[in-house]
Amino acid sequence: MAPATKREALAKLQGIVISVGYPDTWPSYTGLRVGPTSAYANRMAAIRNTTANQLAKLGKPQDNAEWWMVPQLVNAVNLPVQNALNFPAAILQQPYFDPRADAAFNYGAIGATIGHEISHSFDSSGAAVDATGKLRNWWTASDLAHFQAQSQALVTQYDNYAPFPDLHLNGQLELGENGADVAGLAAAYDAYRASLGGRELPVIGGFTGDQRFFISFAQSWANKTREAAERSQIVGNAHAPAEYRTLTVRNIDAWYDAFGVKPGDKLYLAPDKRVRLW
Ligand SMILES: [Zn+2]
Structure with a gap:
């Protein structure tokens, strides 16, 4: 990121509600x-x-703390024009968050979700809205070029997944969400390591802290979907099916170290094929 863009990014980050x-x-x-x-x-x-409440807002100042999800919803959202994030109560429980679990569990699950939502403020659609919520592109041309090059690699990576013999994922349709998954998991891993302050977590159940971080991420996507519903999602939803969101780990170097993933292994990606958005 160019220094001028970084200044704008930091202002936007500090202003997030x-x-x-x-x-x-x-x-x-x-x-x-x-x-x-x-x-x-x-x-x-x-x-x-609801319509009457929306119309009543006309001519009044915007409330950046307004919620667009109900607390009972297992989901989270980035609201670009409000520069705000909502994390409903319902997602703050297993398998996303457990106050009794350790850092590996919580950063791998809710941490990656939080990273995902924050990173939407800094992707190609976040680039169109500045720290004050105004529609104004704040990226330099070189930042855009870097982002587009990495984005193209991610499009190709997801285009190559074929859940059914006759149906591949649509990397272009899913680009914004897959990008947020990569950036979010990378940031969550960095935050997890920073939280440890240089020490290592104990081995639990035969798994190291780093292994449990990635297992927690994978388990947060455990899912059961009928074929018809999955086909419909692939064609019309900007989010990849859960199983393929789990494969975000292929872009994270620490995942290779944690499990000793080597060339020839099914999910191995050569270092120059791993996507790093920022
Ligand atoms: Zn998203």
């Missing part, structure tokens, strides 16, 4: 009438209430 668990101010449901007899009528009333 981080909301964890639930909003400081609950949305108002005043005026919303629901009853026990008609699910359809309840649904329509909820839509009308």
Whole structure:
């Protein structure tokens, strides 16, 4: 990253509004009438209430702490125009976070998710929005060129995955999300090592701290999907199927060291094929 871009990135990073668990101010449901007899009528009333709340914002200052997910949702989101992140309460439990687990577990799972969301502020769509939420590209041409070159390698990497004999993943469609997975896992690993302050975690269950970091990441993507649903996701969803998000590890040098992955192993990628976005 060029020094000028780095300055903008740091300003953007420092300005991120981080909301964890639930909003400081609950949305108002005043005026919303629901009853026990008609699910359809309840649904329509909820839509009308939401629309009215949105229209009431016109002409008023933007609230950067506003939430766009409910606390009960297992998910997380980056809100570019608000320069904000939401981490609902529901994702802050196993298999993503456990206050009793060690750093390897938590950085590998929720750490990678947090890294994923932060990194969206610094990808090709994050480049279009500055620290104040204005639509303004803040990257130099050389930063864009570097990002595009690494992006192309990631497109090719994911294009080569074929969950079904007649259906490959779409690396271009998934680029923003796969990029956030690579950048997020790399940052989570760095944060995990930094948290240890140079010491090593004990071996637990036969696995070193680094091994457990990557196992935790993989287990956070454990998933069961019907074939029809997976085919639909591949064609129309910007997120790769969970199994392929796990393969993000192929781009991280520390994963090769942790498990002794060597040329000839199924998931091995030569160092010059591993993608490093920043
Ligand atoms: Zn994402």
